[in-house]
Amino acid sequence: MDFRLNDDQLTLATALDRLADGYREKPIEFHGFALSAEGLDQDLSDAEFFDIATFPDLGPVAAALAVERLARLPYAAETALSMLVRPHLRGGTLPRPFALVENGQAGRFVAQARTLLIRTGETWEIAHPGSGDVTAVETIFAYPMGRLTGSVGRLPLSPAEAATVRRWVRVAIAAEAAGLIQAAIDSTVTHLSDRKQFGRPLGSFQALRHRMAECAVLVGGLHWLALRAAATADDGDAALAAFQAQDCGARVAYELHQMLGAMGMTLEHPLHLWTYRLKGLLSLMGGREAQAGAVGIHCFPSETQRNGHGAG
Amino acid sequence: MDFSWNEEQRVFRQTVRDFLARHLPADWESLAHGPGSASQTAFSRKFCAHLASAGLLIPHWPARWGGRDADPWTAFLLAEEMWAAGEPRGGQYMNVNWIGPTLMRFGTPEQQARHIPPMARGETLWCQGFSEPEAGSDLASLRTRAEPVDGGYRINGQKIWTSYAGEAETCFLLARTAPGKGGISIFLIPMDTPGITVRQIPSVIGEGDIHEVFLDDVWVPADAMLGTEGQGWSIVGAALSLERVGIPRFALAARMLDRAVGKLKRSGAFVGGVPTQAARAKAACDMSRLCAYGIIDRRRHGVPAGPEASAARYATVLAERAVAEFVVEHCPDALAGGDPMLLAHHQRAIVAGIASGAAEIQLNLIATDLLQLPREPR
Numbered sequence: 001m002d003f004r005l006n007d008d009q010l011t012l013a014t015a016l017d018r019l020a021d022g023y024r025e026k027p028i029e030f031h032g033f034a035l036s037a038e039g040l041d042q043d044l045s046d047a048e049f050f051d052i053a054t055f056p057d058l059g060p061v062a063a064a065l066a067v068e069r070l071a072r073l074p075y076a077a078e079t080a081l082s083m084l085v086r087p088h089l090r091g092g093t094l095p096r097p098f099a100l101v102e103n104g105q106a107g108r109f110v111a112q113a114r115t116l117l118i119r120t121g122e123t124w125e126i127a128h129p130g131s132g133d134v135t136a137v138e139t140i141f142a143y144p145m146g147r148l149t150g151s152v153g154r155l156p157l158s159p160a161e162a163a164t165v166r167r168w169v170r171v172a173i174a175a176e177a178a179g180l181i182q183a184a185i186d187s188t189v190t191h192l193s194d195r196k197q198f199g200r201p202l203g204s205f206q207a208l209r210h211r212m213a214e215c216a217v218l219v220g221g222l223h224w225l226a227l228r229a230a231a232t233a234d235d236g237d238a239a240l241a242a243f244q245a246q247d248c249g250a251r252v253a254y255e256l257h258q259m260l261g262a263m264g265m266t267l268e269h270p271l272h273l274w275t276y277r278l279k280g281l282l283s284l285m286g287g288r289e290a291q292a293g294a295v296g297i298h299c300f301p302s303e304t305q306r307n308g309h310g311a312g
Numbered sequence: 313m314d315f316s317w318n319e320e321q322r323v324f325r326q327t328v329r330d331f332l333a334r335h336l337p338a339d340w341e342s343l344a345h346g347p348g349s350a351s352q353t354a355f356s357r358k359f360c361a362h363l364a365s366a367g368l369l370i371p372h373w374p375a376r377w378g379g380r381d382a383d384p385w386t387a388f389l390l391a392e393e394m395w396a397a398g399e400p401r402g403g404q405y406m407n408v409n410w411i412g413p414t415l416m417r418f419g420t421p422e423q424q425a426r427h428i429p430p431m432a433r434g435e436t437l438w439c440q441g442f443s444e445p446e447a448g449s450d451l452a453s454l455r456t457r458a459e460p461v462d463g464g465y466r467i468n469g470q471k472i473w474t475s476y477a478g479e480a481e482t483c484f485l486l487a488r489t490a491p492g493k494g495g496i497s498i499f500l501i502p503m504d505t506p507g508i509t510v511r512q513i514p515s516v517i518g519e520g521d522i523h524e525v526f527l528d529d530v531w532v533p534a535d536a537m538l539g540t541e542g543q544g545w546s547i548v549g550a551a552l553s554l555e556r557v558g559i560p561r562f563a564l565a566a567r568m569l570d571r572a573v574g575k576l577k578r579s580g581a582f583v584g585g586v587p588t589q590a591a592r593a594k595a596a597c598d599m600s601r602l603c604a605y606g607i608i609d610r611r612r613h614g615v616p617a618g619p620e621a622s623a624a625r626y627a628t629v630l631a632e633r634a635v636a637e638f639v640v641e642h643c644p645d646a647l648a649g650g651d652p653m654l655l656a657h658h659q660r661a662i663v664a665g666i667a668s669g670a671a672e673i674q675l676n677l678i679a680t681d682l683l684q685l686p687r688e689p690r
Contacts, residue, residue: 001321001385002314003609009313061313189683201686209679209688216678217623217630221599228602231315244595292591296582299594300573 008057009065016066019043026074031267033142033276037075041097044070044079050096053087060084064175064230068223071179072186074273076143078109080172084230085117088164095128100169100284101148108280111136111146117165118154119285124162125154141280142273167238170291173281174226174241177249180281181219184274188212188256191263202259211255218248236298242284243291249278250288324386328368328393335362336400341653347402347660348520353437353479356402360434363401369434370408377416377424378432384611388560388604396563398656403439403476407431410554411438411484415500418539418547423500427482439477439503441485441525442548444470449670451486452545456527458487458497464533465489467499467507470526475667477503477510477523485527486548489541496544499536506530518659552668557607557621561628561664562600565635568657569593572635572643586642593634600624600631619681622674629671632664 005013023040044050053063063083070079081098099113103120110116111134118125127133133150157165189212192203202208225241253275257264264271285291317325337343343351363369364378372387373379391409394401401408412431415424430436447454456469467487477483480503489497503510507530513522539547573590576582582590603624607617636658640647646654665671679685 001317001605001609003606004613005313185683189685193684193686200689203679203685204688206676206688209685210672210675212683212685213626213675213678216683217603217626218599220620220623221595221603221627224602224606225595225598227313228315228598231313240591240595240598243591244599247592247595288591289585289588292588295591295594296573296587300570300577300590 005065006057008055009062012052012058012062013065013069015047016049016069019047019049020070020073023073023075026270026273033138033140033267033272034144035075035142035273036077036144040073040075040077044077050079050082051087051092053083054092060087060171060230060233061227063087064171064227067172067175068179068182068226071176071274071277072183074183074270076108076273076277078112080176081117081169084172084175085165085168086115088168089126089161094126099146102284102286104148106137106139106145106147108141108143108145110134110148112144113146116148116152117169118148122162124157124165126157127152127154140276142276143280145280163235166285166294167233167235169285170238170242170294171226171229173284174222174229174238174245177245177278177281178219178222178226180274180278181215181222181249181252184252184256184271184278185212185215185219187269187271187274188259191260191269195263208259212259215252215255218244218252222248234298236295239291239294239298243288243295246282246284246288246291249282253278321385321389325389325393328390331363331366331368332393332397332400335359336397340400341398341651341656347399347518348476348479348522349518350479350520352402353476353520356400356404356437357435359400360402360404362434364432364434369401370412370432373408373412373432374416377412377428384608388608391558392560392563395560396567398564398653401434403437403480404431404434405559406440406476407436407438409558410551413554414484414547414551415538417550418543420535422535423538427500436482437476437480438482438484439474439480439523439525441471441474441477441483441501443473445472448473449673451548452493452496454486454488454496456485456487458489458499458532460489461531464531464536465499467501467527467530467532470524472522472524473513473667474510474523474525475521477525478512478520483508483525484538486544493545494542496548497541498538498544498547499532500538501530501532501536505532516659517663518656553617553621555668557604557617557624558668559628560601560604561661562597562604562631564657565631565661566594566597566601568654569597569635569638571651571654572639572646575643575646581642589638589641593631593638596627596631596634600627603627619677622677623682626671626674626678629665629674632661636661 052058053060067080067083078097082096095114097109097113098115099107099109101107101116101118116127129152133152134146135149136146139145193201195202222244225244229237229241263269370379371382444454458465458467483501485499485501488495507528509526511524515522607621607624610617680687
């Protein structure tokens with residue numbers, strides 16, 4: 001057990017932060033939901049960040065950390081599936097961006113993706129769409145969203161591949177949600193520190209402080225659940241991390257908007273760039289009840305299987 | 313970053329589990345019904361002496377005091393296994409976690425020689441005389457007075473919510489020698505000192521857990537003071553920083569959740585919305601575990617715990633609550649005589665957010681020190 005980053009991971013974090021510095025602020029004139037920057041994707045690609053899970057001494061933990069850090073930017077970029085799922089599927093050779101299409105619904109980055117992971121019930125397929133196969137759609141989810149509209153050729157995933165995809169999509173959801181929630185909390189803290197009512201900052205009122213502190217505890221815990229799942233590649237850890245992301249994500253998104261009052265209803269304030277991305281994660285992989293089903297299978301062994309008192 | 317245990321840690325955990333298997337009686341779960349009860353205290357005295365003989369009571373203490381300078385992970389693994397088993401050390405866990413180490417740091421050679429060896433042998437129980445009727449969360453407002461008299465101090469006042477006081481031999485007592493935080497001093501007082509009266513308070517937690525302690529003209533010699541006059545507040549701050557992630561409550565909560573889910577699965581009742589609630593409780597337990605591990609990792613590497621220790625403490629409150637609520641809703645029969653350990657956990661879980669400082673104090677610390685929100689006006 002050692003929670004320190006190794007030297008390579010620390011170097012990566014520094015490089016990533018330097019790269020991200022150019023994308024930390026929402027453009028003042030932007031009043032929409034999905035804020036993207038082609039330059040960000042290109043910068044990440046040029047620096048080979050999408051392959052870090054495969055590098056010795058970096059691995060999936062570094063990839064999860066990168067996904068978390070990049071999710072804190074106001075810009076939506078297709079990082080989570082590319083950094084955490086793609087390296088584990090077919091030797092990491094499939095073209096990116098990746099996107100997930102679940103039960104025929106609109107999905108994040110579907111209109112940009114070169115590889116689609118298609119889930120229909122429990123059946124998984126992949127496809128490489130052409131421009132005529134997908135249609136961009138405007139939504140309130142702060143991602144570029146699209147819908148698979150053509151009859152693109154699909155290749156089935158083997159049961160083992162499907163299990164791999166399920167596991168790593170769950171890790172990706174957790175890592176991305178942890179970053180989104182942390183950024184949304186940071187943004188809200190700024191507002192609560194600056195905005196004064198009744199002659200003092202909102203953030204000095206205990207009714208708000210305690211709720212914010214609870215949000216901080218939840219995201220701190222989610223951070224560790226996500227990193228542990230990336231490190232262990234365990235199906236139970238992955239399901240639990242994704243469950244927590246979706247379970248606390250719903251609560252925190254609403255809570256933080258409440259903290260901002262009417263300012264949180266505007267598209268001028270950046271909060272929605274994180275919270276409405278977070279909302280886009282809540283239904284993935286069947287939502288929290290489906291994750292709970294997986295937790296029930298993988299995390300609760302029968303007592304006869306246990307050795308001793310079970311704190312291990 | 314590594315989330316696995318090394319070979320030495322795996323072997324140590326198994327050693328502790330083997331010890332528990334050999335030394336816990338078959339009816340242990342029925343016995344573990346009141347952490348401060350006379351029966352558990354009597355059992356704990358024998359159990360801790362065995363632990364000490366096996367080198368498993370104080371492995372993290374310095375060799376000078378009978379330990380082997382083991383790292384903080386060893387101490388925490390030991391604490392996890394003990395708490396998961398229902399804490400057979402009883403109140404002696406406090407000696408191991410913070411009273412002993414605090415005396416090593418602040419005690420005189422005479423105090424150390426008198427008090428530490430019995431702790432290291434697992435022979436003695438202490439209680440913590442902190443809270444008072446008018447000083448709970450606002451501990452610094454305590455009123456118990458210690459007035460200098462010939463050769464020592466005369467102490468008058470009242471303590472309340474004092475765990476283990478009915479069976480303890482010694483009290484780690486806070487009393488006021490002058491106004492303000494800088495006027496708080498610590499006294500190490502035998503509980504059989506004339507003038508001390510202990511009254512048990514019946515509680516939902518279980519037998520013998522909380523007490524009132526009355527101090528009427530209690531004379532103590534000057535050498536009963538730990539540190540110097542007025543040093544009490546800073547000593548307690550250092551001591552409680554060891555205690556903030558001291559009890560791995562998640563370990564028993566997770567074990568009881570496993571047990572409850574096992575019962576529900578076997579009876580075909582793990583259906584509908586139950587798995588979602590179970591997952592919520594499981595996530596709370598694992599978040600509590602990992603947040604605590606984050607603090608132990610810092611301790612291991614000599615990094616101050618910081619406000620994350622308060623977050624870890626609050627995560628524990630969430631875990632205890634989630635499991636307690638899950639069990640009371642889905643396994644009510646276990647609490648009605650069906651499973652004494654599930655009952656014991658349920659009774660103890662309510663303590664998580666109250667003992668060692670209210671959860672709301674932790675939330676304030678998180679808001680100010682972790683989130684950097686503006687302070688409340690005072």
